Amino acid sequence: MPNPLYDALFAALARRETPLLLLQDGREISGVVFHAQIARYAHALHSLGVRPGDRVAVQIAKSPEALAIYAATVSMGAIFLPLNPAYTAAELGYFIGNATPKVFLCDPAKSASLQPIATTYAVHLRTLGGNADGSFPDLAALQSDDFTPTDCAPGDLAAILYTSGTTGRSKGAMLTHDNLLYNAQALAQVWQFTAADTLLHALPIFHTHGLFVASNVSLLTGGKMIFLPGFDAETVIRLLPKATVMMGVPTFYTRLLDTLGLSQAAQHMRVFISGSAPLLAETHVAFEAQTGHRILERYGMTETNMNTSNPYDGERRAGTVGLALPGVELRLIAHGAEVAAGEVGVIEVRGPNVFKGYWQMPEKTAEELSADGWFLTGDLATRDADGYITIVGRAKDLIITGGFNVYPKELELLLDEVPGVMESAVIGLPHPDFGEAVFAVLAPRKGATLDPAAVLAQVAQNLARFKQPKAAVVVSDLPRNTMGKVQKNLLRAEYAGWFKK
Structure with missing residues (x-):
């Protein structure tokens, strides 16, 4: 039985002498060199007890080594669990406790603060820095470049990615070899x-x-x-x-x-x-x-x-x-x-x-x-x-005000066209009469000064009365997560009491 992701993404690298990765400082990494790194990392993970179906959690900086850890993990039939470097130790406790990985790789500077979590859940904690420093590269350096991938079925798990958790506990989405390979093939x-x-x-x-x-x-x-x-x-x-x-x-x-x-x-x-x-x-x-x-x-x-x-x-x-x-x-x-x-x-x-x-x-x-x-x-x-x-x-952002449905995007498109408005976020806030009231958060363009009432007046003529925001505020920037999505849950929490004044 083959290993779908290894066969499609990594096998050919063993014969590729030409550059695969071009780095910011001008260095180049060939396919052959990268494949050898995959092999050493897979053997290093195996030496720490990782077997097919085990989870390998990482909270490390982006680097060629970080990409090689992903490749090594799926190639040996284990399950890759990448975690946002911005997560605190308190937040990481949930993910490690929920996923129960065999190995957890972190930045060398964070190892002391994360050791209690690793001890609690009996996880092997090793370090890998953005400059290929840390205890894991030292372990990998002792390993062989020869590598035979582990057989996997298309439906075997390749990764668990945790959702952002804006509506409760983060959920670990289980993605298979076939899920990832199909998507790469379709997009290509x-x-x-x-x-x-x-x-x-x-x-x-x-x-x-x-x-x-x-x-x-x-x-x-x-x-x-x-x-x-x-x-x-x-x-x-x-x-x-x-x-x-x-x-x-x-x-x-x-x-x-x-x-x-x-x-x-x-x-x-x-x-x-x-x-x-x-x-x-x-x-x-x-x-x-x-x-x-x-x-x-x-x-x-x-x-x-x-x-x-x-x-x-x-x-x-x-x-x-x-x-x-x-x-x-x-x-x-x-x-x-x-x-x-x-x-x-x-x-x-x-x-x-x-x-x-x-x-x-x-x-x-x-x-x-x-x-x-x-x-x-x-x-x-x-x-x-x-x-x-x-x-x-x-759907969770849908505003129901006085029994009428309001779709924030429709209002945001109009607000963003008002001179001086860089972007906007429209949310629903608790209201004693309407259940929810429409509320706008406005971010200005550089050098612009916005009057919330004036902005709302400009869009009012193009909106039915029930859609019109009942109030607005101006902020320097809208809150975003690391991938650029506006975090409306934070805005709803911040202004929750606005209409209770």
């Missing part, structure tokens, strides 16, 4: 990746976007990656001429628009791809005006990887996330039935990309994943006559 086809591509990779790799979209697609198709530790606009501008493709979150593109040299640096690029958070139509238009490139936006989530994409050849429609990927079924449901074109429904998806369920949470799995394979995403959307999907918000 839709985005026309080849071995001639060089991907500028500035995304984190503890998340689906940077690890399972960017890295896997490039590895599958035999291209190169400019592998940056993080996003820095000036560094990206400097290195873009060496790339053909860039994947990023909307924040990357808004920052690039404010950086000198973008239009020149982007001349030889094949495509720019955006995801993880909604891309403002305004950003789409401004980026095309500066570079001539229409950003290709797609839509996915932790539990499914990617579900839709705007076409590579064909119309990339600003404000939409495109069409369902090949092999992915997508339907919009309201009140138990599919909605007509143009109407709002909750997205449900089914296909080889859909996860196996939530780790140790059978009840939650049953709530969101039907027996016949449909996953309830919780995202509200419309679909036009051509099949293009437009996300209008999260």
Whole structure:
């Protein structure tokens, strides 16, 4: 029996003398060198007791070594568990206790604070720094470069990714070899990746976007990656001429628009791809005006990887996330039935990309994943006559005021058009008369001064009375998570008592 991910992504590296990873300091790592590192890391993990089905948890900086740990883990039939480096020791206790990994790799500077957690859950704690320092590389240096992958079935688990937990305890989404491989194959086809591509990779790799979209697609198709530790606009501008493709979150593109040299640096690029958070139509238009490139936006989530994409050849429609990927079924449901074109429904998806369920949470799995394979995403959307999907918000963000439904996205699009407004977030807050009241949080453009009442007055003429925000505040920036998504749960908590005054 083969190992699906090893066979598709890593096996060919053993014969690849050409560069695989191009680093910020000018160093290059060939496929052969990287494959040898995979082998040593797999043997090191095995020496610590890791066997097929065991979990390997990591909270480490992005580096070639971090990518090799992922490769080694899945190649030996174990389950990869990446954790956000921003999580505190208190937060990590939940993940380690829930996933019960055999090994936990952390940054050397954090080992002392994390040792009590490792002791509590009988986990082997080892360190791996961003400069290949730490106890784990020392252990790996003693290991052999020879490697035979462990046989795995397509349905065996390859990774557990924890959701953000904005509505309760974080849930561990169980992703199989087949889930990850199918998605890489579908995206490579839709985005026309080849071995001639060089991907500028500035995304984190503890998340689906940077690890399972960017890295896997490039590895599958035999291209190169400019592998940056993080996003820095000036560094990206400097290195873009060496790339053909860039994947990023909307924040990357808004920052690039404010950086000198973008239009020149982007001349030889094949495509720019955006995801993880909604891309403002305004950003789409401004980026095309500066570079001539229409950003290709797609839509996915932790539990499914990617579900839709705007076409590579064909119309990339600003404000939409495109069409369902090949092999992915997508339907919009309201009140138990599919909605007509143009109407709002909750997205449900089914296909080889859909996860196996939530780790140790059978009840939650049953709530969101039907027996016949449909996953309830919780995202509200419309679909036009051509099949293009437009996300209008999260079901949990739907505002019901006085019995009427208000979709925040509709209001945000209008508010964002008001002069001086950079972006907005519309939320529902408790209200003694209406149950919920519509409330707007506004972030101004550089140098602009906003009067909340004046902004609301400008959009009022285009909104039914029940949709009009009853109040607004101005903040310097909207709160975001590490992937750029606005954290409306934090805004709801901060302003919860606004209408109780």
